[in-house]
Amino acid sequence: xxxxxxxxxxxxxxxxxxxxxxxxxxxxxxxxxxxxxxxxxxxxxxxxxxxxxxxxxxxxxxxxxxxxxxxxxxxxxxxxxxxxxxxxxxxxxxxxxxxxxxxxxxxxxxxxxxxxxxxxxxxxxxxxxxxxxxxxxxxxxxxxxxxxxxxxxxxxxxxxxxxxxx
Numbered sequence: 356x357x358x359x360x361x362x363x364x365x366x367x368x369x370x371x372x373x374x375x376x377x378x379x380x381x382x383x384x385x386x387x388x389x390x391x392x393x394x395x396x397x398x399x400x401x402x403x404x405x406x407x408x409x410x411x412x413x414x415x416x417x418x419x420x421x422x423x424x425x426x427x428x429x430x431x432x433x434x435x436x437x438x439x440x441x442x443x444x445x446x447x448x449x450x451x452x453x454x455x456x457x458x459x460x461x462x463x464x465x466x467x468x469x470x471x472x473x474x475x476x477x478x479x480x481x482x483x484x485x486x487x488x489x490x491x492x493x494x495x496x497x498x499x500x501x502x503x504x505x506x507x508x509x510x511x512x513x514x515x516x517x518x519x520x521x
Contacts, residue, residue: 392454424481428489435493436477436496438472439474439503442500449510459509459513466503
């Protein structure tokens with residue numbers, strides 16, 4: 356038993372000495388590290404020259420015109436969103452305390468939630484790639500507004516029917 360413990364301790368000592376003993380193999384990777392950093396520096400210089408070239412393309416006069424058109428359309432989109440938000444708030448106030456038939460209530464709820472989704476997390480100007488994409492978003496807002504008009508008509512109908520019975 357003592358010989359077995361002595362053998363295990365001897366193997367551990369040899370392993371630890373081998374692990375922590377300095378060797379000449381450390382010098383060889385340093386040379387390859389220097390070569391790697393030189394090649395990375397060359398690749399970095401090439402990448403920065405390419406990015407400068409693409410930034411020159413982005414600042415062309417035609418692109419400035421596109422950005423200004425997109426900003427103008429985006430302002431229209433923001434105005435439509437604010438208009439829809441006010442309309443939704445007004446309808447929420449008008450619906451307060453009204454009772455609806457379950458089918459109509461479900462339909463109203465679906466329309467209002469879909470319209471609210473367009474307002475809740477709006478896309479910012481950078482999310483659009485062209486003027487056409489912004490115009491598509493404006494069309495979605497206008498469609499939601501027409502759907503909200505149907506809800507307004509249902510509310511008026513409900514108010515009229517409750518006044519005639521009460």
